[in-house]
Amino acid sequence: MKLIKFPLFLLLLISVVGFSQTPTDFLTKEFHKERRDILRLKMPKNTVAVVFSNSLKNRANDVDYVFHQDPNFYYLTGYREPNGVLVMFSENQVDANGDTYNEILYVQKRDARAEQWNGKRLGVEGAKSKLGFKITMNSDEFEKSSIDFKKFNKVFIDGKFKDDYRNLRGIDIFDLVESFKQKTNYKPDNYISQVKMYFYSQIKDTPLENRANVVAVIKQYQNQYTELQKDKFIQGYIKAKDENLVKEMRQKITLAMNPKTIVDVDFLGATLADMREIKTPAELKLLTKAIRISAVGQIEVMKAMKPHMSETELQGIHEFVYKKYGAEYEGYPSIVGAGNNGCILHYIENNKTKVGNDLVLMDLGAEYRGYTADVTRTIPANGKFTKEQKAIYNIVYNAQEAGIKASVVGASFGAPNAACKQEINKGLFALGIIKSLDEKHNYLPHGVSHYLGLDVHDPGTYRAFRANTVITVEPGIYIPEGSPCDKKWWGIAVRIEDDILITENGPVNLSAEAPRKSDEIEKMMAKKSVLDEFVLPNLDK
Incomplete structure (x- = not known):
């Protein structure tokens, strides 16, 4: 066969197009550098911070779980591979050649055979060009490094080591952590929270x-x-x-109270929690997209849901929408609970084979470029709320409205929770489910808010709300079978959860795209779904 010669410019164009087929809207290297610069300014003099990447986790035999980077490590570096270490110094250091530096990123070494099986690695040069680090080294250099940690007043690490690292072939996170422990004389018993x-x-x-x-x-x-x-x-x-x-x-x-140790396990986590609580415009762009993807998933399931469907099938529709938009992961295990299953707060089995005429509680969130949504809707499987279902649903809706209204700059973190609980109690009392407004009950057993960001339960200070913070407001009522009330309420579980941006001008509901009012949900469920004609072969015949 005769080979065709292409002009050089065309080869270059083909190359560029080929490389452009991967996502380009991750946070920039400038973002991560700015995070490091801010952290460095908060570090006391003559200190060093050492942050480790996540490790690989085994799923079964020779199969690992899909790798997910430690959020704090990603926040500071942008590096999305295992077996990495970031070392940051509060002041400039001087190397043997008289050059100054204030940080080193150690990354896993390029390895042709490993990359053939598991994908290309960034390597030292890739970390320099893509992540913007001046000094990068292979991770095995961390073991050999001459950094004298004992000369610093404090060495900050991100919490105590969990000691659940696998010891794999070659240099891995297990070796890197063990090396650090030896260099610093780290002993868990030395530390006081x-x-x-x-x-x-x-x-x-x-x-x-x-x-x-x-x-x-x-x-x-x-x-x-x-x-x-x-x-x-x-x-x-x-x-x-x-x-x-x-x-x-x-x-x-x-x-x-005066342990002989230079390692501090509290400062880094607390400082990064304070930083991560306030989102930058770049973060809000990605987080908002994750939230809108999740809202669209709720809409498509509203249109597609039928009583004969299983919880697993509904989960699959949500997650298909996520993948259609290019979301890498689910932010957490998807919760799809029909009827009494909705009363299990973190129900993830999703194995009921027919949702029937029950309410279906769906708590799911897409993770897009590292940022995680968290959106819950509760809808009737047959498209229409019963009288009892709607009564409970509307109480939760009114409670959520009150909670969102309370989510303002300067309010305490507990303000939405207090507002929601007050409305829940009023509603339950009016229905005779509780006997007094101040009766102790377990129909709302959880708080209604948490921070949202790189983690679904993002770290934060839990102090008064500040602008550009994103929280959830997620009241619920759960009446499991056997509850001390009229049986007509048994098996009803409702949670409505939205992702709220706190601004100087008041709260903004980032997930409002997905209908929340009971009549709006019924109208959406009456619409035709693109999946109505999607019928697969029966494999049981």
């Missing part, structure tokens, strides 16, 4: 005659912070039967 440090201080500084007050406060909080239950010094202080034992515990606590 901010919560424990607070109570240690209270114990140390409180006179013996006021010990009962401290014990009462600790008991109040130890169900919330289980580490207080496990701490031998705190529990020894609580259980001490005489004054000598109390003094002994206080002495041990005083010594423990």
Whole structure:
């Protein structure tokens, strides 16, 4: 066969077109550099931060789960591969040649055989050009590096190591973490969290005659912070039967408050939570797209849903829409619960074979370029709410309206929750499901808001709301079978969840595209679906 010669410019054009077939709307390298610069300004003098990428997780035998990068690592680097380390210094360092630097990114080494099986790696040169780092090295150089961590006042890491890393062939995250532990003399028992440090201080500084007050406060909080239950010094202080034992515990606590370690496990996570709480315009663009994709998924399922469908099939329609828009992942395991299954808050089995005439609670979110939506709609499988279903639904809708209205700059993080619960109680009381407005019940067992961003439950400060924060407002009513109310309410579960941008001009519902009012849902469900004619062969015959 005769080979055709193409002009050079045409070959270049073909090359460019070929490379352009991958997504180009990720966050820019300038974004990630700016994040590092801001973090560096917040670091105390003579400190260093060491951030590790996520590790590969085994699914079964020689199959791994699809890799997902650690959000904090991605936020600071843009690197989407395993076996990476970021080292950031508070001040410029000087290398052997007299050149200055303030950060190093270690990445997994290029490997032709590994790339043949698992895809191309960025490598050192790719990390420089694509991610904008001045100094990049192969990850095995981290093991060999001459960085003297002990010369710094503090070494910041992002929380305690979970010690669940697999030890694979070659240099992997297991080796990198072990190397770090040796270089810094890291020992988990050396560290005191901010919560424990607070109570240690209270114990140390409180006179013996006021010990009962401290014990009462600790008991109040130890169900919330289980580490207080496990701490031998705190529990020894609580259980001490005489004054000598109390003094002994206080002495041990005083010594423990000054551990011989340079590694700090709290600063980095808290500082990044504060940064990530406020979204930049670039982040809001991606997050809004993830949310709109998820809203469109809800709309398409409203049109396609039929009583004969299974929960799994409905999940598949949602996730097909996500993929159609180019979303890489689901932000979390999809929840599709019909009838009583909707009363299970994190129901992910989705294995009911027919949704019938039940309400179907659908809590799903697309992840687009790292940012995750979280949108819930509850709709009647047959297209029409019953009287009882609509009564419960409208209570939740009114509660959500109140919660969204309360989501304003300067309000406390708990303001939407308080507003929603007040409306829920009013509605349940009016229906006779609870006997008084202040009755304790379990029909709304969760808070109604969390931050949203790179994580579905994004980190944040939980202080008063600030502009350009995105939260969820997701009230619900869940009446499982056997509840202490009229049986006609049993098996009804309703949650409505929207993603709210807090601005100086008030809250903006980013997921409003998906109908929320009961009559609007019924109108949408009456529309024809593009999937109505999509019929697959029966494989059981």
